[in-house]
Amino acid sequence: MGGWGVMEYEFHFVVDGISVDDDEAVGMVHDTFGGLLTYHRGRHFLDIAESGANAIDAAHRIVVRLRKSLPGLRLLRTDPDLVGVSDIAERVERSRQNVQQWVNGERRQDKLPFPDPEGVAGRSPVWRWGDVNAWLAQFGEGDGVHTPTREEALTIDFMLPKWQRTLDDGLPLVHFAAAGAGDGRDREREALQRLLEGTLAFPGVLERIAAIPRTEQQRLTVVCAVLPDRLSSVVARIGHDEVWAVLAYQGAEGELRLQPVGTAKASGAIPVASLGLGPDATVGDLLLVQTNGPDDTPVTPITPVGLD
Structure with a gap:
């Protein structure tokens, strides 16, 4: 499930809703997250690390993890150091x-x-x-620590309020990932992501997508793909700590399709091998199976599929 380079990033956040005088919270930050909470010149700071495909993905993950353990904590912004x-x-x-x-x-x-x-x-x-x-x-110099660059920090600062409002509403944070890159189809995947972002803005849509089976209830990875993308590249984009995701692509008539997909560890998923698909199968092959079925019996598009 690797191949896309998971890296650990260190963050220095300005925070609120937590105090260095709260021994339980300080202990939680240290014991659960390996982090450090400090107070300086009237502000609280949180030093913490998280793994991800990039700094924004790592920040996305740590927001979810912190909310589960410290619901009163608010991440205000990154500190530029x-x-x-x-x-x-x-x-x-x-x-x-x-x-x-x-x-x-x-x-x-x-x-x-x-x-x-x-x-x-x-x-x-x-x-x-x-x-x-x-x-x-x-x-090959520096301190070997990966921290957000200016562009990444600005994106994270812009997204922090939106991410936290979404969690306040009881909805999962959606992380978009492209099934491939550098093959001449990047614009198609980006167009699909924009279509999805617009679709998710409609009332009730995110709630319906959030009902798709998955283990992590506060985070939802959506992998944007085109028909020639291999299913193996889709599963490679499922987070290192996740077993479920949603595959998004456009069908033969341009319709938007959302398919629950999981790794081999996903409980209740139908293995792609049982659908007659081999290791080199593409998203287009899955579409054909959904349309015709392995034995001319259509497979329901929302059937959870397990990818090896």
Whole structure:
């Protein structure tokens, strides 16, 4: 079920609804999540790590996990972890002059340019450590910790209120994933995702989709695919900690189809082998089975299918 690169990301959130004086909450953060809750200048901060296909996916996951264990906690935004030249030099154990040469473009000119500063503190420029760390990764340097870049952090900050409102309403967070990439069909998958996002905005639609069998009730992965995509690539996009997802694609007449799919561990799923589909079967092959059945008997589209 691998192949898409799950990585651990570290987050520094500004939070509310929790206090360092609450021993039970502090213990939960440490024991369950391996995190650290601190208080500084009138604000609470949460340092925590989570795995995901990318930083946004990891943030999506940690929001769900935290809500289940600490329902009163609110993640307000990510903290940018701003650093100046001296801070960077200290973290990577280089001289200040060495770092200044990177900033000025006097060294390592054959690589991507040093990231733009986030702003100015006093008279000195400051950068997001996530951006600097990603730049240093080109040379095998940095601290080896994966943190959100500026673009990822802005997306996460924008989505945090929406994610938490959705959970407040008792609905699952939907995570969209593409079944493939770089094969010339990316635009088709992106168009399908936009269609789905618009569809889910209609009243009652998300509730009906949320009723599809799955183990994780507060998170729903929807894999957007085109007919030539292999079913093996679909199951590869199911989260490392999930056994159920929803396959979304457009049928022969352009109609939107939603198919419950699970891994081999999904209880109650019908194995694709029993439908006459082999290891190289595509989404289009599944559509044919749904239309005609393995023995000219149509298979109901919402039948949960288990993918090996």
